[in-house]
Amino acid sequence: MASTPEEACFEAGIKFGALYHQFAGTPVSPESAPSLERAIEESIENQPYCERVSVTILDDRLDTSHGYTELTGEYMEVELVVAYEGAEVVASMAMEDGYPLMRLDSVESPA
Amino acid sequence: MASTPEEACFEAGIKFGALYHQFAGTPVSPESAPSLERAIEESIENQPYCERVSVTILDDRLDTSHGYTELTGEYMEVELVVAYEGAEVVASMAMEDGYPLMRLDSVESPA
Amino acid sequence: MASTPEEACFEAGIKFGALYHQFAGTPVSPESAPSLERAIEESIENQPYCERVSVTILDDRLDTSHGYTELTGEYMEVELVVAYEGAEVVASMAMEDGYPLMRLDSVESPA
Amino acid sequence: MASTPEEACFEAGIKFGALYHQFAGTPVSPESAPSLERAIEESIENQPYCERVSVTILDDRLDTSHGYTELTGEYMEVELVVAYEGAEVVASMAMEDGYPLMRLDSVESPA
Numbered sequence: 001m002a003s004t005p006e007e008a009c010f011e012a013g014i015k016f017g018a019l020y021h022q023f024a025g026t027p028v029s030p031e032s033a034p035s036l037e038r039a040i041e042e043s044i045e046n047q048p049y050c051e052r053v054s055v056t057i058l059d060d061r062l063d064t065s066h067g068y069t070e071l072t073g074e075y076m077e078v079e080l081v082v083a084y085e086g087a088e089v090v091a092s093m094a095m096e097d098g099y100p101l102m103r104l105d106s107v108e109s110p111a
Numbered sequence: 112m113a114s115t116p117e118e119a120c121f122e123a124g125i126k127f128g129a130l131y132h133q134f135a136g137t138p139v140s141p142e143s144a145p146s147l148e149r150a151i152e153e154s155i156e157n158q159p160y161c162e163r164v165s166v167t168i169l170d171d172r173l174d175t176s177h178g179y180t181e182l183t184g185e186y187m188e189v190e191l192v193v194a195y196e197g198a199e200v201v202a203s204m205a206m207e208d209g210y211p212l213m214r215l216d217s218v219e220s221p222a
Numbered sequence: 223m224a225s226t227p228e229e230a231c232f233e234a235g236i237k238f239g240a241l242y243h244q245f246a247g248t249p250v251s252p253e254s255a256p257s258l259e260r261a262i263e264e265s266i267e268n269q270p271y272c273e274r275v276s277v278t279i280l281d282d283r284l285d286t287s288h289g290y291t292e293l294t295g296e297y298m299e300v301e302l303v304v305a306y307e308g309a310e311v312v313a314s315m316a317m318e319d320g321y322p323l324m325r326l327d328s329v330e331s332p333a
Numbered sequence: 334m335a336s337t338p339e340e341a342c343f344e345a346g347i348k349f350g351a352l353y354h355q356f357a358g359t360p361v362s363p364e365s366a367p368s369l370e371r372a373i374e375e376s377i378e379n380q381p382y383c384e385r386v387s388v389t390i391l392d393d394r395l396d397t398s399h400g401y402t403e404l405t406g407e408y409m410e411v412e413l414v415v416a417y418e419g420a421e422v423v424a425s426m427a428m429e430d431g432y433p434l435m436r437l438d439s440v441e442s443p444a
Contacts, residue, residue, distance in 0.1 A: 002231065002326040009228040010313065010326050013235020021244040022137055024358035024403065027129075032153035039150030042143035046179035066432050068157035070357065070405065091232065099399050104224040104232050113437040117342040120335065121424065121437050124346020133354040135247035135292065177321050181246065181294065202343065210288050215335040215343050240360075248355055254375035261372030264365035268401035290379035 005109050008084035011049045012091045015080055016102045019044045019053070020073065020093070028075070029068040033057040036071070044080070051081040051088075073100020086110025116220050119195035122160045123202045126191055127213045130155045130164070131184065131204070139186070140179040144168040147182070155191070162192040162199075184211020197221025227331050230306035233271045234313045237302055238324045241266045241275070242295065242315070250297070251290040255279040258293070266302070273303040273310075295322020308332025338442050341417035344382045345424045348413055349435045352377045352386070353406065353426070361408070362401040366390040369404070377413070384414040384421075406433020419443025 002010070023040050041053045056077045063069045078093040090105040113121070134151055152164045167188045174180040189204040201216040224232070245262055263275045278299045285291040300315040312327040335343070356373055374386045389410045396402045411426040423438040 002329045003227075005225075006228055006231040006329055007326060009224065010231040010235040010311075010324075013232040013237075014239040014324060015235075017236040017239025017241070018138075018243045019239070021240045021242075021358055025354055025405075026133055026150075027154045027157040029157050032150075032157055035146065035150045035153045039137075039143075039146045042146045043138045046138040046140050046143055048178070067159070072358075072403065072405075089232075102232075102236055104229060107224045107228055113342065113440045114338075116336075117339055117440055118437060120339040120342040121346040121422075121435075124343040124348075125350040125435055126346075128347040128350025128352070129354045130350070131354075132247055132351045136243055136294075183247075183292065183294075200343075213343075213347060215340060218335045218339055244359055248372075249351075249376045249379040251379050254372075254379055257368065257372045257375045261359075261365075261368045264368045265360045268360040268362050268365055270400070289381070 004085050005087045005089070005107050008049070008082055008087035008089045009104060009107060011084050012080065012082040012089040012104070013102075015044055015047055015050050015053070015082065016078070016091060016093060018047065019078060020100070024070075024072055026071045027068045028057060028062065028071045029064060030059040030062060032068075033059045033062070049082050049084045051083045053080045054078065115196050116198045116200075116218050119160070119193055119198035119200045120215060120218060122195050123191065123193040123200040123215070124213075126155055126158055126161050126164070126193065127189070127202060127204060129158065130189060131211070135181075135183055137182045138179045139168060139173060139182045140175060141170040141173060143179070144170045144173070160193050160195045162194045164191045165189065226307050227309045227311075227329050230271070230304055230309035230311045231326060231329060233306050234302065234304040234311040234326070235324075237266055237269055237272050237275070237304065238300070238313060238315060240269065241300060242322070246292075246294055248293045249290045250279060250284065250293045251286060252281040252284060254290075255281045255284070271304050271306045273305045275302045276300065337418050338420045338422075338440050341382070341415055341420035341422045342437060342440060344417050345413065345415040345422040345437070346435075348377055348380055348383050348386070348415065349411070349424060349426060351380065352411065353433070357403075357405055359404045360401045361390060361395065361404045362397060363392040363395060365401075366392045366395070382415050382417045384416045386413045387411065
């Protein structure tokens with residue numbers, strides 16, 4: 001049997017994988033970045049146990065030589081909070097050494 | 112060689128296939144539908160020759176028995192306009208006989 | 223700080239979210255199901271710490287009234303194994319009460 | 334009303350947009366490239382009027398510094414054939430000037 005914090009970490013991972021692979025490849029420009037940020041946040045917040053999602057598209061890094069680019073991990077930073085039966089997990093994604101690293105920032109067990 | 116209206120129709124098809132397969136599967140609820148509509152419109156409008164995209168998520172049809180559902184063609188209606196070297200194409204998507212049918216509504220040749 | 227088994231559960235969740243949202247919406251028929259199963263398995267096995275992915279597309283359930291259907295959780299069963307610094311997690315996905323439930327089957331701490 | 338060749342070009346565009354945005358972001362390595370090529374081909378061939386799809390993943394270009402990379406247009410070449418009520422369209426995708434260009438190679442009207 002998995003513990004409650006382990007379940008919470010599993011749920012946090014699901015949200016990250018979903019977020020990334022649902023939206024990677026979306027055409028994005030500095031002008032359309034705000035609506036995409038908001039749609040990503042609100043869509044993933046629909047998922048079970050997901051309390052909050054915060055997405056920042058790094059629009060000053062977007063390659064706009066063809067007017068837009070495709071969203072990849074290189075262009076976004078994400079933080080999300082999962083609450084599962086009293087456990088709370090904060091996780092984030094940012095580039096590290098050329099790779100969009102997803103990581104657990106904190107795991108709190110139920111009181 | 113393809114004619115200018117044929118190229119415009121090809122471009123319209125690309126936008127529809129992109130729109131559908133980029134966003135199918137996105138978690139959506141009546142609350143998050145407006146931000147998703149807007150993000151879909153603005154992201155696809157980034158693509159070359161795409162003048163306008165209008166997306167309506169049929170939020171009264173969304174299955175909310177688990178709080179949200181995954182976006183499919185069953186839940187959206189789309190109209191888009193492509194302008195390519197003077198040709199203009201209007202195309203739309205709606206359910207027809209249980210299938211999300213994409214179709215050309217009008218094709219205008221360059222004057 | 224997260225424990226090693228918690229990190230392993232997070233990694234297992236990432237793989238599930240990625241798998242589901244990358245491939246949901248893919249056109250599939252009984253004839254093309256085997257190549258899609260294999261591609262899903264091999265692509266997700268590329269991800270860090272992912273030891274094994276097993277995907278079964280339930281091709282007898284596919285709606286083929288239009289020749290093919292779009293892949294959703296309704297049509298697949300998945301089991302995957304993650305090994306992270308000596309911890310091992312087995313997780314699976316199957317339909318439960320009309321919802322594609324992802325769950326932790328076992329979590330083993332490092333010896 | 335659209336002509337038959339225009340409809341065929343629209344259908345060819347749909348297949349390209351679908352193919353690209355369904356599979357962009359998939360984790361891929363030289364080892365998993367062959368199964369992904371086959372799955373892309375067979376899934377898109379399910380779509381209406383699609384006669385043949387040929388996908389080559391340029392596995393010698395894949396960035397494998399993290400063991401795998403995410404599929405983008407930079408790493409694939411595609412050719413597809415659509416037959417629509419006697420019209421036949423051949424279309425292809427390849428990199429051109431840093432952009433994955435989709436283009437019509439030939440359009441044949443019904444005899």
